[in-house]
Amino acid sequence: MASKHRPQRSCVVCREKKDKRMLTRLVLANEKLRIDATGKMNGRGAYLCGNPGCWTSPATGAQLARALRHELSDGDRNYLRQMTPS
Ligand SMILES: [Zn+2]
Structure with a gap:
């Protein structure tokens, strides 16, 4: 393989x-869902791609809850809606 290894x-x-940099990392900060813009925040993370459908799918909440081991609150869901890529 000629290309340099990139984390996927x-x-x-x-x-x-996908290339890690093409995804948005979500983490829990004080029990709240937050976007990890630096990719370096501590804690369990979950990744969402740039497809808005992946942010608003009926499955999103459950998949994030499973990956983060955290039940999403209404606030978390609102946050996701606000941060959905357009
Ligand atoms: Zn996706």
């Missing part, structure tokens, strides 16, 4: 594997 992660909803 899967979107928790569509399961597509």
Whole structure:
């Protein structure tokens, strides 16, 4: 393989594997869902791709809850809706 190795992660909803930098990392900060813009925040993370459907799918909440081991609150769901890529 000629290309340099780049870390790959899967979107928790569509399961597509992508370059880590193409995905948005979500973490729990003080029990709240937050976007990890630096990719370096501590704690369990889950990745979503840039497809808005993966942010708003009926499966999103359950997949994130499973990946993060955290039941999403109404606030978390609102946050996701606000941060959905357009
Ligand atoms: Zn996706």
